[in-house]
Amino acid sequence: xxxxxxxxxxxxxxxxxxxxxxxxxxxxxxxxxxxxxxxxxxxxxxxxxxxxxxxxxxxxxxxxxxxxxxxxxxxxxxxxxxxxxxxxxxxxxxxxxxxxxxxxxxxxxxxxxxxxxxxxxxxxxxxxxxxxxxxxxxxxxxxxxxxxxxxxxxxxxxxxxxxxxxxxxxxxxxxxxxxxxxxxxxx
Amino acid sequence: xxxxxxxxxxxxxxxxxxxxxxxxxxxxxxxxxxxxxxxxxxxxxxxxxxxxxxxxxxxxxxxxxxxxxxxxxxxxxxxxxxxxxxxxxxxxxxxxxxxxxxxxxxxxxxxxxxxxxxxxxxxxxxxxxxxxxxxxxxxxxxxxxxxxxxxxxxxxxxxxxxxxxxxxxxxxxxxxxxxxxxx
Numbered sequence: 001x002x003x004x005x006x007x008x009x010x011x012x013x014x015x016x017x018x019x020x021x022x023x024x025x026x027x028x029x030x031x032x033x034x035x036x037x038x039x040x041x042x043x044x045x046x047x048x049x050x051x052x053x054x055x056x057x058x059x060x061x062x063x064x065x066x067x068x069x070x071x072x073x074x075x076x077x078x079x080x081x082x083x084x085x086x087x088x089x090x091x092x093x094x095x096x097x098x099x100x101x102x103x104x105x106x107x108x109x110x111x112x113x114x115x116x117x118x119x120x121x122x123x124x125x126x127x128x129x130x131x132x133x134x135x136x137x138x139x140x141x142x143x144x145x146x147x148x149x150x151x152x153x154x155x156x157x158x159x160x161x162x163x164x165x166x167x168x169x170x171x172x173x174x175x176x177x178x179x180x181x182x183x184x185x186x187x
Numbered sequence: 188x189x190x191x192x193x194x195x196x197x198x199x200x201x202x203x204x205x206x207x208x209x210x211x212x213x214x215x216x217x218x219x220x221x222x223x224x225x226x227x228x229x230x231x232x233x234x235x236x237x238x239x240x241x242x243x244x245x246x247x248x249x250x251x252x253x254x255x256x257x258x259x260x261x262x263x264x265x266x267x268x269x270x271x272x273x274x275x276x277x278x279x280x281x282x283x284x285x286x287x288x289x290x291x292x293x294x295x296x297x298x299x300x301x302x303x304x305x306x307x308x309x310x311x312x313x314x315x316x317x318x319x320x321x322x323x324x325x326x327x328x329x330x331x332x333x334x335x336x337x338x339x340x341x342x343x344x345x346x347x348x349x350x351x352x353x354x355x356x357x358x359x360x361x362x363x364x365x366x367x368x369x370x
Contacts, residue, residue, distance in 0.1 A: 015243050018346060052289070052296070053279060054204055054274060054275070054278065076276060083272060089244065090253055090264070104360075108361070113237040115328070117237045119334025119335035119336075121317070131303060132304045151300065154304045158308045162309070163312070171215075174302055174306070177304055181297045
């Protein structure tokens, strides 16, 4: 019974959180108010773990919260609940898209949409770069601490390498980044 | 069956190496889905992102469902999504069960400090490729810069920018068609 409630709660979160991982946050706090197995003081820890592990934030946090409710099975049920509305909604949207693929209106809408999405991805990239290369809560006037020199050197090296060797898989660069981070104590 | 398995594995690989949420999956998606498997074009990936941004759920999952469904129908959608969330499930369950102080471990913080730098580079490279292909005229340049500025510097939801892009795209095309013939 508890698993069914868990599935439905996360189904609801999946259905109502529009626009990515952090959109699930307010819903998690609401869950913490409602159920004894989740305390709102645990949520910042969950965010920290979700951000320092691979995979989408929303999925990681659901797995974590579900585990607190009912162990491994709870983690799986919560995550499946979270993604089920996505799968249903996207399959429906796909049908419409196929039907109107060749309509002038849809084509023109996408002509305007694509540059916007490029801008949105650029914004996400900008956020990551700022977080990685510049000190948080440090005044730019204090420039020896504001600029994270080790990270900036790595940034320039990887940028040059990725441009030169285009065939190298992104995973290789990520592993190099993790190794360099540990070796030179970054972050 | 082989293709279903291949959808699962490919999205598991993308999930295992996507750090930092939705759009950070772009470099992996470009390499695995666009270049290696040729399951979608770069333009289609942008279209899926746009729809994923305005529909409920996690963008990563929405994109996996799209590509899985396109390849193999409902089963394809389920396998791609299951693959995408599989690494998260395994990693988070292990951490939740044994390594409760995982995020505070110095080695994790150092590694992530380096990974963040690389993810930044990978997103920048992915963007320059996308820019060349999808930002084709002055309106495109304006929309890309406007979306970047609004989402970076104001608390406005990206959903509004996506809707504005669609409306402006439709308006611009209908005016240019009536004005100067085929654009």
